[in-house]
Every structure is written in C-alpha cells, then in structure tokens.
Amino acid sequence: MNRTVLDLWVGFFVALGIAALLFLALKVGNLSSAHMSETYVLQAKFDNIGGLKVRGPVKSAGVVVGRIAEIKFDPVSYEAVVTLNVDGRYQFPKDTFASIYTAGLLGEQYVGLDVGGDEKMLKAGDTIAKTQSAVVLEKMISQFLFSKAADGQDKK
Amino acid sequence: MFSPASLIRKLGHATVERIWRLGFAARFFVAILRLSGTSFRRLPLTLREIYFSGVLSLLIILVSGLFVGLVLGLQGFETLQRYGSTEALGVLVALSLTRELGPVVAALLFASRAGSSVTAEIGLMKATEQLKAMDMMAVNPIARVVAPRFWGGVVAMPLLAAMFSAMGVLGGWLIGVVFIGVDDGAFWSQMQAGVDWRYDVWNGVIKSFVFGIAVSLIAVFEGYDSVPTAEGVSRAITRTVVTSALTILALDFVLTSFMFRGAS
CATH class of the missing domain: 1.20.5 (Single alpha-helices involved in coiled-coils or other helix-helix interfaces)
Structure with missing residues (x-):
C-alpha cells in the first residue's frame, strides 16, 4: 500500500x-x-418565578456561578421549587439570599445570590431559606397607581 | 380511460408501489450496514469516496457559506439597527448558522452536488451491467460499490456543515465588523455568551450527521434501484435531489422540535 x-x-x-x-x-x-467541572445542587422556593427558564444563569455579584437545572411546582405549598447547579469552586453562607432579577429592561431573568454573613456554608442538597420573588410589572404598576390615588384622596 | 374505477386503481397502485419501495429501501439500508465491513477494512475505497463527495464539494460549500454569512450580516444589521442593538449581530449570525442554516443549506448543497453524482455513478454502473458483472465474480456490489459511497457521504457531511457554519460566521464578521463597523469585541463576546457549545453547536453537528445518513442513503438507493436505461438514470438523479431536499427539510423540523423545545 x-x-x-x-x-x-x-x-x-x-x-x-x-x-x-x-x-x-x-x-x-x-x-x-x-x-464547570464539578457542581452541587441547591434548592430555592419562590412564590413567583416570573419568566425564569431552565438553563438560565445563577449569578452572584454579577458573575455566573451556576445554571438553573430544574423548575418544579410544589403542589403542597403552592410554591415554585427551583433547583440550581452551582459551581463546586464556590461556597455560599447559610443565610444567602436568593432573588430573581432581570438583566436590563427586557433581558432574561436570572437567580441572584446575595451573600450573607453566616459562618456555616450551604451544603449540597440544601434549600436556600430566604428568597425574593420576581417583580411582576403589572403588580408594580397597580401598586403605584393605587398609592397615587390614595395620595390624591389624602390631599382633598 | 378516466373512469373512477381506473383512477382508484391507479392511486392504489401508486400507493402500494411507494410502500414497496420504502420497505426495499429499509432492507437496503440494513444490507449496507451489514456489508460495510469492507469499507473500513479497505479504507482506500472509502477515502476515495470522501474525496469525491467531500473534497470536491469544498468550493461550493465554502463560497456559499461565505455568501450566506454576508447576507445574514447585512440583513441582521438592518433589523437590529432599528432597536439599537447591533452588538447582538454576532449572536444572530452564529445561532442561525449553527442551529439551522449550516446543517440544512450544506445538506441541500451536498445532495445536489455529491448525492446526484453518486446516483448517476451507481445508476450508470447498473445500466452498463457492471454491478451484475461484479456479482458474477463473487464480489458483492453492495459491499464494494454502495457501502463505501454511503460511508463517504456520512463522514463528509458533518465536516462540510461545520465548514459552512464557520465560513458563514466569518462572512458575518466581515460585513458587520470590517465593512459596517460594529465593535469587534462586542461582536465576539456577545456571540460567545449567547452560543452554547453543547446546546447549539453540538446539536447542529448531530443534525448534519443525520442529514448525511439520509442524503447518502437516498443517493445510493436511487442509483441502485434506478431503471437501467438512460432515461431511468436521469429520472433517478432527479428523484435523488427532490427526495433529499424534502427529507432534509422534514427531518430538520422533527429534529428541531426535539432539540430546541422549551428552554430559551
């Protein structure tokens, strides 16, 4: 050959x-x-997740530290259970605050982790206790309108 | 002549004929897979087919990829400009190419450039009774002629689609960054943030691989099943191009609905 x-x-x-x-x-x-070589799983329960999507980013201080793995509905507590895959290199304290933010005015929604001061760290499988739901624009506008109307009545 | 009964008879005949051919094609596919040992033991046979269907399609694939990228860059810029988000041009071009246009257009070009020539070759071999002659010499024509051409196409197709997409991205970059003046850093960084390796690029590669199997199978089958006359071979070539195009687009819809459903 x-x-x-x-x-x-x-x-x-x-x-x-x-x-x-x-x-x-x-x-x-x-x-x-x-x-992300090694990840561990955290869970967070939200009253309302807004437009959060699976595979969306999990950010802390603006840096992507994980991805959203799964979104489920809990039929007992009527809450949304969001499972997060967090990069194994990063540890977060027990009193970390999980909130749903929006990137820009029309951007995608992501889970933001605001770090607390606890000495103990969250372990794999833990549930983040403190959460804040997504901001629903309609609710915000109606709140704003109602408070305006209330102001108007006070002045009379 | 055009009595209702004869119409129904013709319709039934055509339907049975189609299903018959489909069954034969399925059996033919299994025969190719079973007899493809030769294509890997005698690698030069397959390499020759990769050369004919892959290397010789390089020019058309690269040039078309470049032009598709240029057009995507221009059109994308026109539209994105209205929303003041021209930095997203990179994401737009890269996602359209890696997810859809790269595999689909490359497969359509591949079917008309390489698939038709494979059909013509096998059809003419059949018309000139070369396949029968091989059978007489105890050489299985499926193992010796059909399988290498099939595998050549299957190997060449994903590589061609990847080159098409890469060329297209470069074309979009050329128009967007070099000619129009979108920021170079934003173009690439937005693209890298928006395109996922596993989700977008790899799914595109899987698509092109499936298209490669489909186009190659249709090409060798139409050639092998052609009526061994000049007219029959020319009809087989036409059928290859038409059936391939329809199959590619239908398969693309099915694959897309499996791959890109739900999440963002």
Whole structure:
C-alpha cells in the first residue's frame, strides 16, 4: 500500500473540517468559559418565578456561578421549587439570599445570590431559606397607581 | 380511460408501489450496514469516496457559506439597527448558522452536488451491467460499490456543515465588523455568551450527521434501484435531489422540535 495524492486531499479535507468544528466550539461557542467541572445542587422556593427558564444563569455579584437545572411546582405549598447547579469552586453562607432579577429592561431573568454573613456554608442538597420573588410589572404598576390615588384622596 | 374505477386503481397502485419501495429501501439500508465491513477494512475505497463527495464539494460549500454569512450580516444589521442593538449581530449570525442554516443549506448543497453524482455513478454502473458483472465474480456490489459511497457521504457531511457554519460566521464578521463597523469585541463576546457549545453547536453537528445518513442513503438507493436505461438514470438523479431536499427539510423540523423545545 502506497500513499497517494488522494490521501493528502482527504487528510486536508478532514483537517479543515476539524478546524471548523474547533472554531465553532472555541471561538463561536463558549466551551472555554462555561466549563464547570464539578457542581452541587441547591434548592430555592419562590412564590413567583416570573419568566425564569431552565438553563438560565445563577449569578452572584454579577458573575455566573451556576445554571438553573430544574423548575418544579410544589403542589403542597403552592410554591415554585427551583433547583440550581452551582459551581463546586464556590461556597455560599447559610443565610444567602436568593432573588430573581432581570438583566436590563427586557433581558432574561436570572437567580441572584446575595451573600450573607453566616459562618456555616450551604451544603449540597440544601434549600436556600430566604428568597425574593420576581417583580411582576403589572403588580408594580397597580401598586403605584393605587398609592397615587390614595395620595390624591389624602390631599382633598 | 378516466373512469373512477381506473383512477382508484391507479392511486392504489401508486400507493402500494411507494410502500414497496420504502420497505426495499429499509432492507437496503440494513444490507449496507451489514456489508460495510469492507469499507473500513479497505479504507482506500472509502477515502476515495470522501474525496469525491467531500473534497470536491469544498468550493461550493465554502463560497456559499461565505455568501450566506454576508447576507445574514447585512440583513441582521438592518433589523437590529432599528432597536439599537447591533452588538447582538454576532449572536444572530452564529445561532442561525449553527442551529439551522449550516446543517440544512450544506445538506441541500451536498445532495445536489455529491448525492446526484453518486446516483448517476451507481445508476450508470447498473445500466452498463457492471454491478451484475461484479456479482458474477463473487464480489458483492453492495459491499464494494454502495457501502463505501454511503460511508463517504456520512463522514463528509458533518465536516462540510461545520465548514459552512464557520465560513458563514466569518462572512458575518466581515460585513458587520470590517465593512459596517460594529465593535469587534462586542461582536465576539456577545456571540460567545449567547452560543452554547453543547446546546447549539453540538446539536447542529448531530443534525448534519443525520442529514448525511439520509442524503447518502437516498443517493445510493436511487442509483441502485434506478431503471437501467438512460432515461431511468436521469429520472433517478432527479428523484435523488427532490427526495433529499424534502427529507432534509422534514427531518430538520422533527429534529428541531426535539432539540430546541422549551428552554430559551
């Protein structure tokens, strides 16, 4: 069996294809940055999750520290149970506050972890006790309107 | 001639004929898989087919990818400009290419460039009774002729789709950043934040792999099943292109609904 010119072309073709795949993976996708080797699971219960989506980011101080793994509805307490996959490199205190924020005015919603001062850390499988629900725009507007109306009546 | 009874008879005949062919195609697929040992033991056979269907399709794939990227860049910029979010151009171009356009358009081009030539080759071999001659010499034509062409297409297709997408992203970058002047850093960083390796890029690769199997199977089957005349071979080539295109688009819908349902 001898090497032929054809082999060279096929080799060139395969190399080019793999280069294109690598380009897509490293330069276009975020294989390099989204590498979370070990994660642990935390849970948080919310009264209202708004438009939170599975695979959405979990951020602390604006840095992505995990992803939302699952969103369920608890039929007993009528709350939303959000399961978070948190990067194993980061530990959070027991009294961490989980809130649902919106990135920008029309952006996606994410879970923000506001760190408390407790000495003890949350372990895998723990539930975050303190949570704040998503801001529902309609509720906010109606509150604003009602308070305005109340102001108006006070002045009379 | 056009009595209702004969119409119904024709319809029934056509339906039975289609189902018959479908069953034969399924059996043919199994036969290819069973007899594909030769394609891997005698690698030069398959390499030759990768050369013919892959390397020779390089030019059309790369050039079309570039132009699709250029158009996406222009159109995307036009629309995004209205909302003042031209930095999202990178995400737009990359997501459209890796999720849909890369696999689908590359597969359509591949079907018309490489699939049709495979059908023509096998059909002419059948018309000139080369396949029968091989059978006479105790060489199984499916193992020797059909399987290498099938595997050549299956290997070449995902690589071509990846090149198409990569070329398209470069085209979008060329229009967006070099010609129009979108910020280079924002273009790439928004793209990297918005495109997920597993979810977007890898699903696109799976799509192109499935399309590769579908197009290659249709191409070799139409060639093998063609009527061994000049007219029959030309009809088989037409059928390859038409059936491939329809199959690709239908499969794309099915795969998309499986892959990208629900979450963002």
